[in-house]
Amino acid sequence: MTVSATKTTTTAKLLPSPLNAWFVAGWDHEITAKGILARTVAGRPLALYRSQDGRAVALADACWHRLAPLSQGKLVGRDEIQCPYHGLRYNAAGRCTSMPAQETLNPSATVPSFPVVERHRYVWVWLGDPTKADPSLVPDMHQLDSPEWAGDGETIHAPCNYQLVLDNLMDLTHEEFVHSSSIGQEELSESEFEVTHDETSVTVTRWMHNIDAPPFWRKNMRDKFPGFEGKVDRWQIIHYYFPSTICIDVGVAEAGTGAPEGDRSRGVNGYVMNTITPETERSCHYFWAFMRNYRLESQLITTQLRDGVHGVFGEDEAMLLAQQEAIDANPDYEFYNLNIDMGGMWVRRLLERALEAEGRLAALPTA
Amino acid sequence: MADSHNIAWRRAVVDSVADVAENIRRIVLRPERPCSVRPGEHVDVRTSVGGEKQVRSYSVVDAAEDGTHLALSVFRTPTSRGGSVFMHSLRPGQLLEITQPMQNFPLRIGAPSYVLLAGGIGITAIAGMAALLHRLGADYRLVYVARSREAMAYLDDLAALHGDRLEVHVDAEGTSLDVRTLVGSVPGGAELYMCGPIRLMDAVRRAWVERELDPTNLRYETFGNSGWYEAEPFTVRIPRLGVETCVGSDESVLDALERAGVDMMSDCRKGECGLCQVKVLELSGRIDHRDVFYSDRQKEPNTRMCCCVSRAVAAGPGTVPVPGSAVLTIDVP
Numbered sequence A: 001m002t003v004s005a006t007k008t009t010t011t012a013k014l015l016p017s018p019l020n021a022w023f024v025a026g027w028d029h030e031i032t033a034k035g036i037l038a039r040t041v042a043g044r045p046l047a048l049y050r051s052q053d054g055r056a057v058a059l060a061d062a063c064w065h066r067l068a069p070l071s072q073g074k075l076v077g078r079d080e081i082q083c084p085y086h087g088l089r090y091n092a093a094g095r096c097t098s099m100p101a102q103e104t105l106n107p108s109a110t111v112p113s114f115p116v117v118e119r120h121r122y123v124w125v126w127l128g129d130p131t132k133a134d135p136s137l138v139p140d141m142h143q144l145d146s147p148e149w150a151g152d153g154e155t156i157h158a159p160c161n162y163q164l165v166l167d168n169l170m171d172l173t174h175e176e177f178v179h180s181s182s183i184g185q186e187e188l189s190e191s192e193f194e195v196t197h198d199e200t201s202v203t204v205t206r207w208m209h210n211i212d213a214p215p216f217w218r219k220n221m222r223d224k225f226p227g228f229e230g231k232v233d234r235w236q237i238i239h240y241y242f243p244s245t246i247c248i249d250v251g252v253a254e255a256g257t258g259a260p261e262g263d264r265s266r267g268v269n270g271y272v273m274n275t276i277t278p279e280t281e282r283s284c285h286y287f288w289a290f291m292r293n294y295r296l297e298s299q300l301i302t303t304q305l306r307d308g309v310h311g312v313f314g315e316d317e318a319m320l321l322a323q324q325e326a327i328d329a330n331p332d333y334e335f336y337n338l339n340i341d342m343g344g345m346w347v348r349r350l351l352e353r354a355l356e357a358e359g360r361l362a363a364l365p366t367a
Numbered sequence B: 001m002a003d004s005h006n007i008a009w010r011r012a013v014v015d016s017v018a019d020v021a022e023n024i025r026r027i028v029l030r031p032e033r034p035c036s037v038r039p040g041e042h043v044d045v046r047t048s049v050g051g052e053k054q055v056r057s058y059s060v061v062d063a064a065e066d067g068t069h070l071a072l073s074v075f076r077t078p079t080s081r082g083g084s085v086f087m088h089s090l091r092p093g094q095l096l097e098i099t100q101p102m103q104n105f106p107l108r109i110g111a112p113s114y115v116l117l118a119g120g121i122g123i124t125a126i127a128g129m130a131a132l133l134h135r136l137g138a139d140y141r142l143v144y145v146a147r148s149r150e151a152m153a154y155l156d157d158l159a160a161l162h163g164d165r166l167e168v169h170v171d172a173e174g175t176s177l178d179v180r181t182l183v184g185s186v187p188g189g190a191e192l193y194m195c196g197p198i199r200l201m202d203a204v205r206r207a208w209v210e211r212e213l214d215p216t217n218l219r220y221e222t223f224g225n226s227g228w229y230e231a232e233p234f235t236v237r238i239p240r241l242g243v244e245t246c247v248g249s250d251e252s253v254l255d256a257l258e259r260a261g262v263d264m265m266s267d268c269r270k271g272e273c274g275l276c277q278v279k280v281l282e283l284s285g286r287i288d289h290r291d292v293f294y295s296d297r298q299k300e301p302n303t304r305m306c307c308c309v310s311r312a313v314a315a316g317p318g319t320v321p322v323p324g325s326a327v328l329t330i331d332v333p
């Protein structure tokens, strides 16, 4: 059960989530002043809404009195939520403002109100120590709301532990087998890759030189360069940011035009923006978007790309579910690691260190 | 954050004891398992009073970052022979049973500004909040009031840490706090956290309401341990049940009735929930309402009381009161 402070590597298949971290609670448009959104983040049910002045609010979704879900109540006044059961009201700070059945307010009557930051089209919430909730720790996802990029995305309610999605995105050799009709090709598994990391991020870089573009990328090249034919240089640069954001710089360029050296002008570039929010130990909210930096004006391309990626991620979802079910069905079998897991293993180490710092790693069932 | 009601008892060793002011002793404990402490948290301690185990709550004044040590400071009430005497008798090495730190008085992070008000031993709950606000670089004022400087624990440490943000009022030096001036100077949106004697807290509450400040920005913890009058013994009677017993100065009506075998209902035992309410049928003396459950309008007719904290005293208009002579006749649900 003892864990060394410097070199944690557990073979735990599934990790709990750190709490001293920002997680996406929802897209900005999902959280409104008209109704209350119930959503569970890292095992904690939340009631999410906006005050009349537009600020997003995240309260624990359990009334102080009898734990009735506040999300089934209604919004009243400037920033208050009224419990559906006996009508206790709470403001955005989570403080009770009205107890209909008595003339005074019990000074203990509060529900937790969690720090919230709105950034990059998302509402982020911090469930851990509020004194550590520094907004500058929100991962950089600027492509989502930068005028130099266009695109859109969706949410997948993934039926698996969030760690499995991180593993999936950190090792894209699975594309050859899971996404064979769209983005998969043999060169993915065959090409070399490079991994770097620091305290809060991990980067996996893979280049495939002078190859045929798979169908998805041939279509994108032709959107920008009508009638394009020929070989391409393809890249995948996976950026992981603590705790669970993965932005993947992807694209192809006409072979030999200097893309590996930095000139991407003869190519198309996309960013797959993924941020994964643990829900329960066996489920997560997987927010994604596909952003591009060419033909920004074309809603047609935005829609086509969103639908195309939707199809690709549907293939991942089916595999993640199958994997989670197999993990549950084989509790005594361990994972074995391969060289291709290098990126995912660094992610695990950063998460384990964070859990250890929160005193929550030792709580894991270890062999 | 709401308190967890899953109370987990654990052992702790007394690490050191030291007098830090007149009748105030600092007791540093080493819990068997390290536990992190947030400002405003308290621990319950199993004390032994007259050979009987009783539970008392004490705010954690400060704690080691790694959770290995935590400090309480206990004021020894001159008239009481209760838990504080036991706590003052502790010696290093002694074993004690305590709970995990529990939160009834959470400091909210993110208010535009703060006023922290400590009266006397109330500093134990407030000092940790002030230290955290200092560390976070928040906009805060720390107001510390007491009868005399000798009665003020941690004064030098606080002055060193908080500099100009600390404001001291000492009755004996003629610099008593003017509550209206204080509340009048609170900026809109500021949160005021207070802990101290009920008279002080009540005066602040009245001034707060008068100024029509947001009532939810006034934060306090009620241990229900101080009243308008000195606690004195009195008699309580329940004619319907044929019960009559004496309520000692160191126990509540609720304790006394439970001891006498009356089936009582209660929960918070600090004057907040109203579950322990009893009907007052007859009264010789007056009621010292120490709860925050009833509004002033409800307290005034003296027809009901929260028997976990409120008491009877012999003070009566126009007579010379004989302490201990009050008689409270009640009915219970």
Ligand code: FES
Binding pocket: A063, A064, A065, A066, A067, A068, A083, A084, A085, A086, A087, A088
């Ligand atoms: S459960 Fe919410 S008011 Fe009773």
Ligand code: FES
Binding pocket: B265, B266, B267, B268, B269, B270, B271, B272, B273, B274, B275, B276, B277, B291, B293, B306, B307, B308, B309
């Ligand atoms: S038990 Fe809650 S007010 Fe007395």
Ligand SMILES: [Fe+2]
Binding pocket: A168, A174, A175, A178, A179, A312, A316
């Ligand atoms: Fe995939």
